Amino acid sequence: MNPFHDLAPPYLELRDRARALAAKCAPLAQRADESDSVDEEVRGLLSGSGLAAIQVPRAYGGHFEQPDSLAVTIVREHLAGESGHLDSLFAMQGIGSYAISVGGSEEIRRQWLPKIATMEAIAALALTEPDVGSDLKALSTTITADGDELVVTGSKSFITNGGDASYYCVLGKEEVDGRTGYSLVLVPAGTPGVSTNRPHQIMAPHVLGDIAFDGARVPAGNRLGLPGKGFALVLATLATFRVSVAGAAIGTAQAALDDALAHTTSREQFGGPLVRLGPVPQLLAMSWTEIEMARAFTYQVAQAAAADAAGNLHFSSMAKVGATEVAGRVVDRSVQVMGRFGLVRGSRIERLYRAARPMRVYEGATEVLLDALSKQLIKGHTS
Known part of the structure; x- marks a missing residue:
């Protein structure tokens, strides 16, 4: 356990449950990740894990008093590394229901939120x-x-x-x-x-x-x-869940590095292990460095967002930009050091490579977020 990622027991328990769910979904990932509709077997496993309950308030079957940014971020990290389909299905239960949690009538909350927690209803x-x-x-x-x-x-x-x-x-x-x-x-x-x-x-x-x-x-x-006043609810949703995209990006990058390590330590080239050849060790070490930096910052931001999502939206944007850009670099390096084996269609590394690219576009494109951050930076400097 990295000492910079010290998590309280409730988050460690959620991390372990997320890892267990990801392992159960691993045999289904290739099929599910190529589907353009909800994979019902994956949905059933997510439902059985109980993890969707962290997306709604405790009063309606949830895990926390209110949806918790750090919890969602940690879970997404471990789901995204195995299956983008699983990660998206989990994430949208929160993104698609948060406005109900904070802006819906009591009747609407009671009608829909318990179903979100159990996966009986799919949110959008x-x-x-x-x-x-x-x-x-x-x-x-x-x-x-x-x-x-x-x-x-x-x-x-x-x-x-x-x-x-x-x-x-x-x-x-x-x-x-x-x-x-x-x-x-x-x-x-x-x-x-x-x-x-x-x-x-x-x-x-x-x-x-x-x-x-x-x-x-x-x-x-x-x-x-x-x-x-609907924009206020949209902004509240983004403030709560944007940092979780960084978690998914870190999980994607970590899985790519794991695959690259497994390949380069087991493959012999020019009389020795590939992991010791030329620039390969430096490329792997740089990927590890970037992942750990992104993870440390993302966890810190997610914890701040859990306490005050709106007040820390600029940090959530930084985490999203930083982690998704890291994921793009790490996955690309991983494909490169794996050579032709990194190009095999249907492999996990190929799915990770394709999954990493859209992360820099959805829920706030890198350039859009940087533009907003630059305006805040300049305003703070000149005021």
């Missing part, structure tokens, strides 16, 4: 649109109050769990007191007017779907948060 957060990515305020989906109902009209694109989710937390524009705001509403997947399709797939296969809302009507009680 519908933000991105066909022409809108990072600039969410340019979205065109509308939410209109009509008596005791809310009417949702528009399209969402590249939505994780799209097509398999039990509901969608949908962000849309809403006119409130003569001004345009952004509201969040829970729309069950079976609502009339909701349709899905899967026109996209990314380099690391992922459960993605496009969702159309053709005048879908839900009770006014399905509103999450205040009218026109």
Whole structure:
């Protein structure tokens, strides 16, 4: 155990449970990671582990009083190293339900959160649109109050769990007191007017779907948060879960280094082990160094985010940028030192290589986060 990663007993217990779950899913990983729909066997193992319960408050079947950033980060680290599909399925239970935990009515919380904790329900957060990515305020989906109902009209694109989710937390524009705001509403997947399709797939296969809302009507009680104030819930979600992407990146990098070590220590070249040849030992040592630096910072940030997510969002962004960039470098080095064996399709290292690249794009692209950080840095220096 690295002395710089001193974890309290509850987190050590979660780490061990995550490792055990990852080991159980290992034989399924190649199949699951190439699937564009939820693998039911993986879902069953995640449900049986009880780990999804850390994504919801204790009052609704959860593990902690509120979802805990450090716990989610630690679990994602160990799941992502084995299966991107497993990691995504776990992560979205929190990302897709946090707005319910902090902004839903008591009725909505009791209806959905216990099902999230047991994996009976699959969660989704519908933000991105066909022409809108990072600039969410340019979205065109509308939410209109009509008596005791809310009417949702528009399209969402590249939505994780799209097509398999039990509901969608949908962000849309809403006119409130003569001004345009952004509201969040829970729309069950079976609502009339909701349709899905899967026109996209990314380099690391992922459960993605496009969702159309053709005048879908839900009770006014399905509103999450205040009218026109949905962005606050989206930001709260990002503040709580962004650092966990860094955890997944560290797990991906660690798994790649493990594969590179296993290969280079067992393969003989030019009369000796590959691990002693030319630049190979230095490349491995640099990967180890970068992983440990990223892990130490990420754990520290995740602990801070668990105490005050919004107040530490800038550090969460730094952790996300730093760890995902490290993962890209480490996985690339690992493929390089493994030579042709690092290029074999269907191997774990090949899946890790493809999984690492999207991490620098989703949930805040590196350049977008650096732009926001630069503005905060400059403002703090000149104020």
